Amino acid sequence: MARYGMALDYKNCINCKACEVACKEENGILMGADKHRIWVGVKEIKGEYPLLDIVSSSFEPSQCQHCDSAPCQEVCPTNATYYDDNGVVRVDPDKCILCSYCMNACPYDARYVDDRTMTVDKCNFCSDTRLARGETTTACQATCPTKVRTFGDLDDPESEISVLLRTREHFSLKSHLGTKPKLFYLT
Amino acid sequence: MAEAVKKQGIKEFITSIPYNKIGLKDLVSFEKTPRNIIIAIITFAFLVSFAVGVTLYLMHGHHAYNVTREHPWGLLIAVYIFFVVSSTGLCIVGSLGDVFGFKEYEMISKRAIFGSIVTIMAGFAVIAFEIGHPVTMLIYNVLTPGFTSAIWWMGTLYGLYLTFMIIEFVFLLKHDMRMARIFGLTGLLVGLAAHSNLGGVFGFLNARTISNGVFYPTYFILTAFITGIFIAFIMMGIRYRLSFPENAKRMLTNLAKIQGLLIAILIFFVTWKMLTDIYGGMPNRSEVALHILGSWTFWAEVVLAMVIPLLIILKSKGSAVLAMFWASLGGMVGVFFMRYNLVHDTQLKPLQMMKVREYQLAPEWVHYFPSAAEIMISLGGLGLCILLYYVGTKLFNLDEEAH
Numbered sequence: 001m002a003r004y005g006m007a008l009d010y011k012n013c014i015n016c017k018a019c020e021v022a023c024k025e026e027n028g029i030l031m032g033a034d035k036h037r038i039w040v041g042v043k044e045i046k047g048e049y050p051l052l053d054i055v056s057s058s059f060e061p062s063q064c065q066h067c068d069s070a071p072c073q074e075v076c077p078t079n080a081t082y083y084d085d086n087g088v089v090r091v092d093p094d095k096c097i098l099c100s101y102c103m104n105a106c107p108y109d110a111r112y113v114d115d116r117t118m119t120v121d122k123c124n125f126c127s128d129t130r131l132a133r134g135e136t137t138t139a140c141q142a143t144c145p146t147k148v149r150t151f152g153d154l155d156d157p158e159s160e161i162s163v164l165l166r167t168r169e170h171f172s173l174k175s176h177l178g179t180k181p182k183l184f185y186l187t
Numbered sequence: 188m189a190e191a192v193k194k195q196g197i198k199e200f201i202t203s204i205p206y207n208k209i210g211l212k213d214l215v216s217f218e219k220t221p222r223n224i225i226i227a228i229i230t231f232a233f234l235v236s237f238a239v240g241v242t243l244y245l246m247h248g249h250h251a252y253n254v255t256r257e258h259p260w261g262l263l264i265a266v267y268i269f270f271v272v273s274s275t276g277l278c279i280v281g282s283l284g285d286v287f288g289f290k291e292y293e294m295i296s297k298r299a300i301f302g303s304i305v306t307i308m309a310g311f312a313v314i315a316f317e318i319g320h321p322v323t324m325l326i327y328n329v330l331t332p333g334f335t336s337a338i339w340w341m342g343t344l345y346g347l348y349l350t351f352m353i354i355e356f357v358f359l360l361k362h363d364m365r366m367a368r369i370f371g372l373t374g375l376l377v378g379l380a381a382h383s384n385l386g387g388v389f390g391f392l393n394a395r396t397i398s399n400g401v402f403y404p405t406y407f408i409l410t411a412f413i414t415g416i417f418i419a420f421i422m423m424g425i426r427y428r429l430s431f432p433e434n435a436k437r438m439l440t441n442l443a444k445i446q447g448l449l450i451a452i453l454i455f456f457v458t459w460k461m462l463t464d465i466y467g468g469m470p471n472r473s474e475v476a477l478h479i480l481g482s483w484t485f486w487a488e489v490v491l492a493m494v495i496p497l498l499i500i501l502k503s504k505g506s507a508v509l510a511m512f513w514a515s516l517g518g519m520v521g522v523f524f525m526r527y528n529l530v531h532d533t534q535l536k537p538l539q540m541m542k543v544r545e546y547q548l549a550p551e552w553v554h555y556f557p558s559a560a561e562i563m564i565s566l567g568g569l570g571l572c573i574l575l576y577y578v579g580t581k582l583f584n585l586d587e588e589a590h
Binding site: 177 | 249324391533537538539
């Protein structure tokens with residue numbers, strides 16, 4: 001079994017939102033829904049016109065961080081949120097009671113209510129679609145024109161992501177909370 | 188219980204529970220004073236609003252509420268907490284007499300234990316329309332329990348607590364004080380565990396630095412006791428129509444003295460919570476605490492639930508029972524704000540601070556105001572509580588019986 005993670009060369013992001021579109025298309029996410037599964041955060045440009053600090057503007061693609069110690073999993077009263085064999089944090093909609101505790105507990109605001117099932121949903125690294133078909137890429141990764149995303153097996157020392165994490169400096173979001181995210185931002 | 192039931196047989200045990208045979212006619216045949224009529228009309232209006240609110244919810248689901256992704260817990264969670272805090276508080280007050288054996292509090296034991304059953308039922312009625320899938324909850328709470336979840340422990344323990352409270356109440360009605368004590372103590376311990384777990388629901392949120400930590404699990408027990416005493420004043424005030432007999436006055440004076448101490452401790456707790464939250468400017472905590480200090484709902488909580496009752500108690504040394512009745516009514520409004528603030532303040536700070544669309548401002552504070560459906564269901568919970576309590580006063584003898 002793999003232990004999937006994703007490295008994001010976020011400085012390459014051009015905020016084209018192709019990843020959001022690909023995710024919606026691949027996983028059947030509601031059209032027009034904001035911040036469902038994945039999104040790109042925009043850091044405001046600092047300074048006042050005309051003295052704008054153009055380089056201060058950057059984009060931060062984000063989504064479920066697939067934490068190794070996920071607060072959303074710990075707080076779920078019915079174990080609807082679980083780790084699958086690939087270490088992916090998943091939601092079983094049949095067990096979700098929509099108590100919204102996980103939405104409150106997730107430090108990354110990665111969870112939302114799917115209006116069709118009225119259960120909580122989030123990114124699952126395309127586990128129901130591409131991974132289930134035997135592919136080893138995610139829709140957001142495959143479509144990214146600037147190759148921001150690298151998805152792969154963290155346990156395989158030869159995988160592209162493992163090599164990247166060995167050779168590039170990186171950080172995780174809110175790592176001080178001890179959630180051990182499996183999304184790595186390359187610097 | 189097994190022994191008692193074995194002796195009598197289950198059927199006989201249940202049929203021998205003393206109660207008054209009443210019909211609908213008895214329920215509407217109350218003394219038609221203006222005050223009673225107003226209370227009856229308000230209760231009826233609350234129940235109608237409950238029906239309308241529930242209908243709106245059944246038609247539109249969670250879209251009938253103003254809860255959002257950033258603020259997933261709204262008024263109904265606050266009201267649920269309000270009711271279960273009341274229930275735990277009444278259980279503590281009721282236990283003073285029949286569990287711990289303080290004779291003078293026995294006069295309120297049965298009434299308080301019945302009140303604890305009624306309030307938790309109202310709480311369950313409200314939360315049933317907040318949980319998206321309550322039936323799924325009942326199934327998977329048992330089939331795939333999440334033992335690391337404070338909500339699982341809280342819900343399961345409160346279910347057990349309700350069972351113990353009902354059994355205790357039955358034994359109180361049957362005047363079997365030994366069995367009532369056993370079930371009362373068990374119910375009290377389970378209730379306290381459930382209630383501190385409810386505090387834990389917030390305390391375990393390490394993403395929310397304003398709530399994270401040991402404060403809420405302990406604070407919940409303290410505020411439960413305070414709430415229980417407020418309701419004890421209200422119950423006794425209504426029972427004796429504000430002209431208290433000597434023994435009730437004596438008991439309420441002592442309760443007021445306990446209340447004075449508890450409120451003083453609460454003020455001490457809240458002051459230090461605020462100071463430690465603000466001191467050092469810890470990100471995500473100090474600015475939230477400062478924001479809370481600037482909200483009128485926080486000061487409503489402080490003035491109504493802490494300052495006014497404490498001043499009355501200090502000035503009269505607890506003997507101003509009538510003033511305390513009115514202060515307790517105001518105190519319950521303060522306790523409501525306490526619960527609302529707790530839920531809202533936890534979610535004040537967005538967890539994702541970047542804008543995601545052009546022409547959008549970066550997230551700042553999360554705003555929330557309850558929708559009409561949420562308000563109607565909440566008021567309905569109160570109406571249900573009053574109705575059930577009223578039916579209880581007709582159905583059972585809630586006064587202390589002679590030994």
